[in-house]
Amino acid sequence: MRKFLVSLLEVFEIAFVAVGSVFLVRTFLVQPFVVSGSSMAPNFESGDYLLIDELTYRFRAPERGEVVVFKYQNNQTAYFIKRIIGLPGERVQIKNNQISVTSQGANEPVALKELYLPPGVVTGGDAEYILNDREYFVLGDNRSFSFDSRSWGFLEAKDMVGIARLRLWPLPQLQAFAAPQY
Numbered sequence: 244m245r246k247f248l249v250s251l252l253e254v255f256e257i258a259f260v261a262v263g264s265v266f267l268v269r270t271f272l273v274q275p276f277v278v279s280g281s282s283m284a285p286n287f288e289s290g291d292y293l294l295i296d297e298l299t300y301r302f303r304a305p306e307r308g309e310v311v312v313f314k315y316q317n318n319q320t321a322y323f324i325k326r327i328i329g330l331p332g333e334r335v336q337i338k339n340n341q342i343s344v345t346s347q348g349a350n351e352p353v354a355l356k357e358l359y360l361p362p363g364v365v366t367g368g369d370a371e372y373i374l375n376d377r378e379y380f381v382l383g384d385n386r387s388f389s390f391d392s393r394s395w396g397f398l399e400a401k402d403m404v405g406i407a408r409l410r411l412w413p414l415p416q417l418q419a420f421a422a423p424q425y
Contacts, residue, residue, distance in 0.1 A: 274405065276312050276322065282383030282390065283310070283324055286359060292412035293324075297405040305330075305379060305400065307344075308359075308423040310407040313381075313398055324407065325391050325398075328355070329380030335372045337393075340365055359423050360384060368393055377401075 278291040287293070287310070295312050305311060305327055315321040329335035332347040343352035357364075366386045370393065374380060378397035383389025392398065407420055 274312075276324070276404075276407070278324060281388055282385050283326075284385040284388075285361060286310075286384045287324060287407070287410075290413075291410055291416070293407050294409040294411060295405040296408040299406055300400070300403060305403060305406075310420060311381070311398075312404045312407060313402045314404065315395075316399070316402055317395065322404065323390075325381035325383055325389070326359075327379050328382050328392075329372065329374050329378075331374055331376045331378055333374050333380075335374070335380045336370075337366055338369050340367070342366055357423075360386075372397070379403075 274295045274297055276293045276295045278287045278289055278293065280289055293312075307327055307330055309327050310324060311327060312322055312324050315323050328342060329344055330346075334345040334352070336343045336345070336352060342355045342357070344355060345352040364384070364386055366382070372380055372392070374397055377399050379400065380392045381398050382391045382393070409420070410416055
């Protein structure tokens with residue numbers, strides 16, 4: 244009987260460590276996310292299963308070009324996925340289907356070369372946006388069908404969940420992601 248109790252205790256111990264480890268990893272390191280909708284097509288399709296890095300933004304600020312998952316400011320139970328285009332303190336200008344960014348302290352805007360977009364993508368709406376020191380300008384890659392900063396305003400860092408780091412599903416499209424270089 245004693246051997247049985249010791250074995251049972253070991254099983255509970257292993258189960259406790261396993262459940263605790265999963266809880267810690269899911270709460271502080273990575274989180275699964277399933278893409279819903281076409282706002283990030285063709286780079287991210289509806290049904291893609293992603294792993295979101297929740298740790299990086301605890302140590303550094305978000306960077307231009309990173310694809311982030313965040314809580315929608317008008318409904319904290321809804322999660323969106325978009326690409327960071329404008330950083331805090333910058334001026335973002337959309338004109339003639341071209342995005343230009345003027346960084347703090349710079350005199351001249353820099354036109355973004357968005358090589359991750361397929362040819363023919365239209366970034367509509369000639370407009371200018373000025374971000375404060377806590378705001379980010381985000382856009383979907385499928386610009387014509389994206390509900391993004393052009394519609395609802397700017398994203399604050401406090402609403403960001405993390406960075407899309409890895410696509411796990413569908414298997415033929417397994418891929419790790421890094422921010423593009425502009």
